[in-house]
Amino acid sequence: MSSSPDNLLQVKIWRGCADGAYEDYVVPQQDNQTVLDVVTYIQRNLDAALAYRFACRVGVCGSCAMTVNGRPRWTCRTHVSRVAKNGMLEIAPLQNLPVIRDLVTDMTPFFEKWQEARGRFVPGEGPKDTLARVPPEQKERAAASAAIECINCGVCYSACDVVAWRDDYLGPAALNRAWAAYNDVRDGDRVGVLKAVSTGTGCNNCHTHQSCAEHCPVALNPTFSIAGLKRATLKASVKGELSK
Amino acid sequence: MTPRLYLLQRGTAFVMVPLVITHLVVIMIAVHGGLSAEEILARTRGSAAWAIFYSVFVFAASIHAGIGMQAIAHEWFGLGQRAAAIAGHIFILFLLSLGLRAVFGVYGL
Known part of the structure; x- marks a missing residue:
């Protein structure tokens, strides 16, 4: 499915450290799109300063975990279609760990x-x-x-x-x-x-x-x-x- | 929580299982027949068996609840380990004083 104005995701992403805030982005929705794909799209096309962590993209390395719509998840194996609520995604760093910046926590x-x-x-x-x-x-x-x-x-x-x-x-x-x-x-x-x-x-x-x-x-x-x-x-x- | 505290809490829970069941069953049977508080006390006063039964109950419940309160004080109210332990001990003494006072009343001291 190609992207269209009717087919856009409203994405809120945590920016900054522990005292940061959510920022809004609009991302084209695709078939078989993972949450990690969404974050990567934003970093490559909308905001190059966004910090996040990933490595293998296939659910092996354990690097890309984030809080998605309030629940901790591995983002590379989490399909947007499964977790988006009315076309909305809220992505934050993992809880219970110090935030270094944006979506990156100190492990x-x-x-x-x-x-x-x-x-x-x-x-x-x-x-x-x-x-x-x-x-x-x-x-x-x-x-x-x-x-x-x-x-x-x-x-x-x-x-x-x-x-x-x-x-x-x-x-x-x-x-x-x-x-x-x-x-x-x-x-x-x-x-x-x-x-x-x-x-x-x-x-x-x-x-x-x-x-x-x-x-x-x-x-x-x-x-x-x-x-x-x-x-x-x-x-x-x-x-x-x-x-x- | 150390293994000793864990054992104490699980052990007191284990002790309380038959005590709670006996307590509830006896209360339901006693009240079902329309016994008043005075009539119940007339049966329990001077009974060493009921005094021992409820004394064990009070000790088990106080220790069990005190250890639980220690965890709650540390985890929810942010008290340090030592302060939470002191709070837990105070709570045990508080429940013991209430419970044993009731036992003395039931026994008739």
Whole structure:
């Protein structure tokens, strides 16, 4: 479908930092147009100073997440026809993260919390030349597989009410990653993961609102992962493993 | 919230499940027959079983609500961790004083 005056999108885009404001743009509507296409059109044709972030454009890199009509979304895989309300789009940066400029947020706190939640592999004591055997049907492997495909887009972090209420909460993405790390049977310090996520800012603060699972673009369920961490930390706490 | 607080809150909720059901069922049966407050008190006064039942209820509910209030004070009212913990403890003492006063009344002390 070619563009026509009757077929125009009214787009509001957040400009500036945290104290910025929305600016209005008019963009021709196209078939199979994504929200990222709209932002790119504005930057290339209407306002070259617009700052936004993207890389792969195919839902792999997790760079292009923004708030679209009030909901956090991956913009490269979000079709305008699915989210526009009466030909209107309101695009803002992700919530719960500091705004650098326009649609670009500072992801530093988000990734620092991945480190804080110990979402990384710690090698064990075994010799380097032995290959760990992890059968696909193993319970831990299945749990890790269910959580592993996170693309680090920050959508769940932006959607989380608890992060909005307390900025020190580790958040669904970091805890989901910690759950995958905890279920890696090759890890040399699995209790270390539980210690990292059982602090005052960790998994037990989750209110199970499930906004993370509702908004996750790759259909992961961080709430389920956090529930697993709650059970595991509770058992470890009763056994006294967390205080060793 | 630490695992200890989490365990306390979930544990007190678990304790309260049968207590709430018993409380509601007994109240409905007692009132259904047209018992007045005086007649109910005549049956509970001096009963150690009811005094223990409601004492456990009051302790469980106070601790459960106090931990919840601590989270609300921190997350909604912006109190710091320590201030929220103090507020939670004060709330526990407040509910305990109200609840135990009622238990004493039901038992007849």
